[in-house]
Amino acid sequence: NAGVTQTPKFQVLKTGQSMTLQCAQDMNHNSMYWYRQDPGMGLRLIYYSASEGTTDKGEVPNGYNVSRLNKREFSLRLESAAPSQTSVYFCASSESTVPGGYTFGSGTRLTVV
Amino acid sequence: AQSVTQLGSHVSVSEGALVLLRCNYSSSVPPYLFWYVQYPNQGLQLLLKYTSAATLVKGINGFEAEFKKSETSFHLTKPSAHMSDAAEYFCAVWKAAGNKLTFGGGTRVLVKP
Numbered sequence: 382n383a384g385v386t387q388t389p390k391f392q393v394l395k396t397g398q399s400m401t402l403q404c405a406q407d408m409n410h411n412s413m414y415w416y417r418q419d420p421g422m423g424l425r426l427i428y429y430s431a432s433e434g435t436t437d438k439g440e441v442p443n444g445y446n447v448s449r450l451n452k453r454e455f456s457l458r459l460e461s462a463a464p465s466q467t468s469v470y471f472c473a474s475s476e477s478t479v480p481g482g483y484t485f486g487s488g489t490r491l492t493v494v
Numbered sequence: 495a496q497s498v499t500q501l502g503s504h505v506s507v508s509e510g511a512l513v514l515l516r517c518n519y520s521s522s523v524p525p526y527l528f529w530y531v532q533y534p535n536q537g538l539q540l541l542l543k544y545t546s547a548a549t550l551v552k553g554i555n556g557f558e559a560e561f562k563k564s565e566t567s568f569h570l571t572k573p574s575a576h577m578s579d580a581a582e583y584f585c586a587v588w589k590a591a592g593n594k595l596t597f598g599g600g601t602r603v604l605v606k607p
Contacts (some may be wrong), residue, residue: 384501385537398548412592412593412595416597420598421599421600422504422600423500423584423597423598423600424538424597425592425597426583426595426596429594431593437592439594440558451548471537471538473538474538475593476592480526480545480590480593481526481543481586481588481593481595482527482540482543482544483530483538483540483595485537485538485539485548486537487535487537488535488536488537
């Protein structure tokens with residue numbers, strides 16, 4: 382099925398470890414996004430890529446880096462994980478000409494101990 | 495800055511009863527507004543969107559929302575709740591710059607038999 386694929390689905394890290402969350406979409410969308418979801422806070426934008434070759438900070442970028450590898454793939458990296466980064470991470474993509482019409486991945490549940 | 499506020503983090507309704515989820519927005523320009531639904535352990539799915547056409551917007555699964563400029567509201571309703579409506583619902587506002595969505599805190603709906 383067409384859509385947004387995130388890997389891994391679950392991950393446990395120790396404080397200070399690094400990891401990369403992968404995201405790929407097969408809908409030829411220009412824009413891609415990384416959000417984190419925490420109870421009572423909705424989804425908060427970490428980074429986004431409005432088009433291939435560009436990336437920009439969102440609301441909560443500290444402690445994260447991103448790479449738009451090509452039009453399909455947008456990865457999120459935690460260089461030195463902290464317990465405050467325990468969250469559910471969602472990747473999404475959108476055609477830039479369709480306001481707000483995001484397609485979301487199924488999420489990565491990350492626990493930092 | 496554009497933002498949305500959802501009133502009530504949890505709502506409990508009986509099967510067959512009216513579902514009403516409240517969302518108020520702040521925006522200096524006519525907004526594009528959205529409702530998304532998240533079923534357990536899944537990503538978000540688009541329920542409906544307002545893009546300045548008709549003020550009453552119909553979505554999937556029998557949901558609808560009415561845009562009221564005078565009240566800066568975009569409340570979501572469904573006349574008769576079904577057990578399958580148990581989920582978390584998010585209101586969101588779209589910003590053209592970067593094609594970004596800003597989400598409210600979410601409202602979790604519990605449906606009682």
